[in-house]
Amino acid sequence: MNKNHYCIIMAGGLGSRFWPVSRNSKPKQFLDILGTGKTFIQNTFDRFARIMPVENIIVVTSVQYKSLVEEQLPQLKKEHLLLEPYRRNTAPCMAYATYKLLSENPDASVVVTPSDHLIMNDDLFAETIKNAMDYADSNDVLITLGIKPNRAETAYGYIQMNKNSALSINGNVSYNVKTFTEKPSEELAEVFVNSGEFLWNSGIFIWNIKTIQKELEAHQSEIAILFGEGSGLYNTPGEKPFINKVYEECKSISIDYGIMEKTEKAVVYPASFGWSDIGTWESLYGFHKKDQKGNLVKCNETLLRDVTDSVVISDGEEKLIVVSGLDNFMVVNTPDMMVVCPRDESSLKTLFAELPIKGLGKYQ
């Protein structure tokens, strides 16, 4: 294992997308929503613990989730649990970890990753990450992993490869980035996939920290200056008050928008290790195993009768769930709430949005 290889796991996301199972108080990354026996963040941590020393893994999360991380990742080095006092999107999150790491090991290369994605092939994933990190050690590039699409998905962002500008990452043909595109329309997604030039944006980045420091200074100078001022304070009692002050002043911006779309050093490495951001109930329904009637069932005890193509979940309670006569529905029970509604995402979104209108915001 390369002692200079580090990982920054970004785990500050809110929990609205798997409402009502996930909540602000326990968002998706801290749930075992796929029933693997481990939560998303535990699976993510374990994947990187195969690739690099455990003490090189860093988790950045909201101060609100401190105890959740401590509980779920007891192996995490204490100094590598970074707590954000406010939500400022991914660029400040990454910058905090980067500047702290600069004071620890200026020769580091890092992989920056979401904490709540599904990876199907762990071996291929490890190989891909190692290839990219080895390349990033000695090259002045910002690598992003692009996933070869197998359908015209409209829920993902896309990266267009510049096919005229190829390079080899340990024998794997990669490309300079031509464009980044947000979630496309259905028609556009079809065009993207059929062109063969587009990959899904995984949100996983690999680079050495000297390169990212330079790129932050070039494209997000405010953020670079704010975090750079703490160079003597990281890993001292001064870190916490300093970070509180920085986050108050810092703008909110994503890595994609703030760095990747602006830099000329973006390289996309086409990967095929089987990936999903499991960002919606529908994608969970797609990945999860179903019974013979097409039902995704996760309950202690159930009695289903004439139930088809539905999601039936009871989480955090040992309750008997009896359902009859529903097609394409969601029945979700949690300790303080139960939801029965059509399975399409818009139903859930509408209900979620109506909670504050009804004065029930505490269930968000």
Place this chain on the structure above:
Amino acid sequence: MNKNHYCIIMAGGLGSRFWPVSRNSKPKQFLDILGTGKTFIQNTFDRFARIMPVENIIVVTSVQYKSLVEEQLPQLKKEHLLLEPYRRNTAPCMAYATYKLLSENPDASVVVTPSDHLIMNDDLFAETIKNAMDYADSNDVLITLGIKPNRAETAYGYIQMNKNSALSINGNVSYNVKTFTEKPSEELAEVFVNSGEFLWNSGIFIWNIKTIQKELEAHQSEIAILFGEGSGLYNTPGEKPFINKVYEECKSISIDYGIMEKTEKAVVYPASFGWSDIGTWESLYGFHKKDQKGNLVKCNETLLRDVTDSVVISDGEEKLIVVSGLDNFMVVNTPDMMVVCPRDESSLKTLFAELPIKGLGKYQ
């Protein structure tokens, strides 16, 4: 108040009809299913406490429900809580109370009543009961209250009046009974109601205990002999072991079938105090107030959207209930079970019947 007037409240019924809210462990009579602020048995007790001395009220129930009765009826005289070790239907239940009462007050007249019915007009009810009891004090009759039907209900039993044989109960024309009929078909129910000769069978009986003793001896001699043998044991430490032995040997039979259909002393008193046995979710739905969309809602907090003509109940838990896109459904949440199914009774019955098949009998 007449000190010789007593009431026998039969409260041993099982809870299957309002499953999943009612259960064996807490059947309907111990629930406030209508949201009146009092349970059925509390309402029943209070109705009779207006008519007779509180210490003259007797409750017969299963030994299983002892603490439920003690909790819900703290005013009940300790010696008047009669516990049945086994379920033997209403005739033995009534006989136990009758023979015990014979040793207390041989001049008693009693009203025998279910514990879980709805009475709309308490004043008219009290007047009816007082009239019937006063008449029973000095007449050798078995009075049953017949409810004037307002629809061709197939869920009730019917009593046919012998219109050629009228008598006056304090000015109220009553009749000898011609026939008792179990729940009729829809066609037959129409014929019954249109004929003007039939009344609903309320299951409420009034008589003096000397008369009922004689009728028990005449038509249920086994039961009369069994309970008669305890004459020196009631209200002594010997009562409990005696009753345990009697119930083991005693057959199971109803008052209707065992006495009323056999006696020549049956008189039906037509009453119109507004009555329902609230024996099904459908009858509860009929009586309970609904929101503008026809929903019966009993929950701490709800968010309903596109929900019509449905029953939404959360019982025993403070849980937010979110429901969308259901018509004519039941959504019932209890601490250990939730049920979502079409509102017709047959759905619930089918699900209830499948519990043991699925090995989930504990939720019965």
